Amino acid sequence: xxERILVVDDEESLRLSLKFKLKSAGFDVDVAADGxxxxxxxxxxxxxxxxxxxxxxxxxxxxxxxIIRQKYPQTETIMLTGFADFSTAIxxxxxxxxxxxxxxxxTTELVTRLRSLVRSRSSERALQEVHQEYTGLISEDLxxxxxxxxxxxxxxxxLAVDADKDRKKLISNARELTDKMEAxxxxxxxxxxxxxxxxxxxxxxxxxxxxxxxLKGIRxxxxx
Amino acid sequence: MPLKKEPTEIRYLYKFxxxxxxxxxxxxxxxxxxxxxxxxxxxxxxxxxRLKYSQCENCPLPGTVEYxxxxxxxxxxVESFHDAASYESAAVTVETxxxxxxxxxxxxxxxxxxxGIYMSTSDCPVMDRLRPMTRFHLPFANSIETFFxxxxxxxxxxxxxxxxxxQPDWEMKHLQGIYxxxxxxxxxxxxxxxxxxEKDANVNAVVILHSFxxxxxxxxxxxxxxLEPMFDVFLKEAAALENSADVNGPAKTHLSQ
Numbered sequence: 001x002x003e004r005i006l007v008v009d010d011e012e013s014l015r016l017s018l019k020f021k022l023k024s025a026g027f028d029v030d031v032a033a034d035g036x037x038x039x040x041x042x043x044x045x046x047x048x049x050x051x052x053x054x055x056x057x058x059x060x061x062x063x064x065x066x067i068i069r070q071k072y073p074q075t076e077t078i079m080l081t082g083f084a085d086f087s088t089a090i091x092x093x094x095x096x097x098x099x100x101x102x103x104x105x106x107t108t109e110l111v112t113r114l115r116s117l118v119r120s121r122s123s124e125r126a127l128q129e130v131h132q133e134y135t136g137l138i139s140e141d142l143x144x145x146x147x148x149x150x151x152x153x154x155x156x157x158x159l160a161v162d163a164d165k166d167r168k169k170l171i172s173n174a175r176e177l178t179d180k181m182e183a184x185x186x187x188x189x190x191x192x193x194x195x196x197x198x199x200x201x202x203x204x205x206x207x208x209x210x211x212x213x214x215l216k217g218i219r220x221x222x223x224x
Numbered sequence: 225m226p227l228k229k230e231p232t233e234i235r236y237l238y239k240f241x242x243x244x245x246x247x248x249x250x251x252x253x254x255x256x257x258x259x260x261x262x263x264x265x266x267x268x269x270x271x272x273x274r275l276k277y278s279q280c281e282n283c284p285l286p287g288t289v290e291y292x293x294x295x296x297x298x299x300x301x302v303e304s305f306h307d308a309a310s311y312e313s314a315a316v317t318v319e320t321x322x323x324x325x326x327x328x329x330x331x332x333x334x335x336x337x338x339x340g341i342y343m344s345t346s347d348c349p350v351m352d353r354l355r356p357m358t359r360f361h362l363p364f365a366n367s368i369e370t371f372f373x374x375x376x377x378x379x380x381x382x383x384x385x386x387x388x389x390x391q392p393d394w395e396m397k398h399l400q401g402i403y404x405x406x407x408x409x410x411x412x413x414x415x416x417x418x419x420x421x422e423k424d425a426n427v428n429a430v431v432i433l434h435s436f437x438x439x440x441x442x443x444x445x446x447x448x449x450x451l452e453p454m455f456d457v458f459l460k461e462a463a464a465l466e467n468s469a470d471v472n473g474p475a476k477t478h479l480s481q
Contacts, residue, residue: 011428021439082427083418
């Protein structure tokens, strides 16, 4: 899926030329004529990055930036201005804009900056996903079944001497869970060995997205 | 009865009326044959109009030229709006001999239209290529209208070249190069204007012109395809003629009949 960029400028020709350029650079592009429309568009469909003009009617770029940072902290913002104003640039960066470009924007430079911005953002997102899957595997797939096994063993120990059938059933269930845990732990050990070689000569070449996919596979039992 | 003699001048009278009641008028006068701007230079000329002040990186003018022709042509307009904001609203009227145009718009949009005429008619060797478009100037044009006028003007030039025995560029391969050069001038001009003005109206007006140049390549590659349905009658006729040629041998077009 292409990264989604929202271009916000009150001037139609600027919106169109940026849309043309960014689309041909492979981005999925939407446009808005002012801050209010930008917020409506973001509400309907989030964007990876917003290119935001500073001087616009109805709602200024700085006002829009403030709201975007509050409501959509995952969305990065690059400010555009026709007039290089150092204090405004500082203000925008303080509010949370990632960059500040003076128009006419060199589109090659803009594409480079956007790529690096959304790439680092998607790596960040993928790493968060790896972390989430790993934590999920440990807590939901290992610790929770372990607690269940403990409960089963407790229940088995409290059963009457002649309740052999129930005891056997509990032990069999506990055994089944330990088998599943063992299988997942073995896969996790293999996964950790592979992950440890990333970045070493001849090591595994796995992106954060691939790592997250492997963890998902271990959890679902689709990875053997 | 003798034909009515064409006037020797083309005039575009731009009137900017603001919410506070103030009004500013600019009369752009062109030679109707050469489309060259009949200049009304400021005296003295401001320092930022000197050629060397912030010369465009592709400027072909020799060092003996003291002032940038584009900057001088723009000087009175630019100084008049030096402290105006781009999104300020204005009621802009443009009077020509044939008709009057009116639009409530942003100042940057109004300024962009008039700056476009000044820039392409002020004798800059790079901007000269856009001069024929000023004969068919369309105030407040949107992007698609400007792209279309630009492509039409360029293809007309190619037709004239072909008629005179030269090699035409029907694929418009060189049009992008023209706009690349034009955009270096637009960029150079924004650098000058940033130093000459306190607010962004003038600069953003040139930025709008720059954006047309930036989008032209994509328009040729993709935008023109979006216009195909409008030319359906030509496309269907050509397809029908080709089909009948397949059945009956070479077809005659209505042009060759």
